[in-house]
Amino acid sequence: MEDKAIKINTSNVLPDDAFEDVVKEKQPAGTSYDRGLWYDICRSFKENKVALVCLIILIIIAIASLLAPLSPYDPDAIDATQKLLPPSKEHWFGTDDFGRDYFTRALYGGRVSLTVGLASMICTTIIGTLIGTFSGYKGGKLDMVLMRFTDIFLALPSFLLMVVLNTLFSPGMVTLIAVLSLFSWASVARITRAETMSLKQKDFVLAAKSMGASHTEIIFKHIIPNMSASIIVAGSLGVAGAILTESSLSFLGLGVQLPQSSWGSMLQLAQKYILDRPSMAVFPGLLILFTVLSFNIIGDVLRNALEPKMIK
């Protein structure tokens, strides 16, 4: 009894604004339906410092690659007197076997690697989403045939086939993007098909149908926008995979051809001079590692942040 009395007393003593604070804290955050996709994405970056660091790393690498022409060195200028120099003030990453500034070449290489990664991710996503959505929406026999087809692509020894294809056809950026997309759309198609199967039974799709919306309208206006969360996640992880594969292919000399370079082809060169100048191997590798790592972590963080929405 005495305890209760004390409690009531103390609560009376508290100033009014103390209560307001509690009320403010208890305000419901709203269901995830009320919030936009952007809000969710921004919030997950705010909450997860590691993801924020990754995003910053990516932005720095992207801007540096974009601003590559500002470098005082020509990436292709050959200078026989400046061969294989160690890192110094003038040449931050040193020079390569033709006396070209390694840092500048790494920046231009970043352009190639990022372009190939992003472009093949976009192609992969478009092809995968179209096939997956179409298959899931139509259902029936067509769905079965398309999904078996997808399964087969998932079961192929893709990296080996990519190597063979790139060897036999003239290597270059377009070949790279085409080959990478050819072998990675299948997993996106699987994901989007599963989502379409559940989305097409949702009330809003039925409502749209009853209001006379055409199939195309339903697919592009209602189903695809509602899967954007999973598409974004698949995209982020897809870029990581594409950049990693591109670097392996370029390392084998199957990427962009000289004088152009990418991080992978720089490593191919570095392997040749591994005895004389091991530092040449360090920088492009670190750039690949940081880029791929960042895309992977961001993809996973987004998946965790957006998953409640996907499950609902």
Place this chain on the structure above:
Amino acid sequence: MKKFCLKRVVESVIVLILISFFSFGVIELAPGDISSMYISPTMTEEEKQATIEKLGLDRSMGERYVEWFKGVLQGDFGVSLSNKRPVAEQFAEKLPATILLMSVSLALSLVISIPLGLIAGLKKNTIIDRIINLIAYIGVSIPSFWLAMVMIIVFSLKLRLLPSSGMHTIGVDSAWDTIKHLIMPAFTLCIGNLATFTRYIRSNTIGQLEEEYVLTAKSKGTSKGKILFRHVLKNCLLPIITLIGMRLASLVVGSFIIESIFGWPGLGTLGMSAIQSRDYPMIMAYTMLSGTILVLGNFLADILYAFADPRIKQGMGEAHGR
């Protein structure tokens, strides 16, 4: 169960036939004439004609495919262009080295990932978990060929601890020597699997620890270690079976960069040099063989998994997607 097995068999056969189309077709579609690889400018016109006929290049693509595929079914992959020896023979020679490397690397990844995954799962959301998680992220993000180069720089060039290439030192024939040669390629190859396995085991451990049987065991006074190793670990390893099946295959297929960097005298190095020298019969055999191993690995993994966990027997077809 029978129906499921049958379905997977049919699927695998279709995939294999498609891979054979692909292995054969890619070479046919490649720019440049195949016969140019066999014909030297010094040959007379008649000799050239004879070579083309001998190769069967005067017949249609379909006929040649059928003939090639018949040979493949009998284990005859033709003759290598570079050294004129039967392809199958060369593959058989290189297989033991690859199998040794693969099994060591797979064992290594399991030995490291099981404790790491268990600890991370037990200490969920602590600093230890975060560190292990970061290691796993790095494992999936690191280009393996670059890791190989860095390891060569550190352990062979700087510290002079390990040999940088080959399988034996010439003139030395001891197990220790082979082990020293094995360490770097096996570790480089295992890093990707290591990361994947660790993440799987971590999330499985977390899931299993929430199950009611753990609570029951606890209430009966079973010790923590016993719960972990007797019950949780057993259930965690189940999904790993599938992964191992898939990974074993991709190890055989995907190791050619690593093998050739370390000069490991296995299938990968052989395949790599075949691709670089455009040794068509060899490339065809290599893609076909890799595809077969991959399909077999996936197939066995699925079947084993279904046997190990009766709950999966139903609806396995849907669970096939990754």
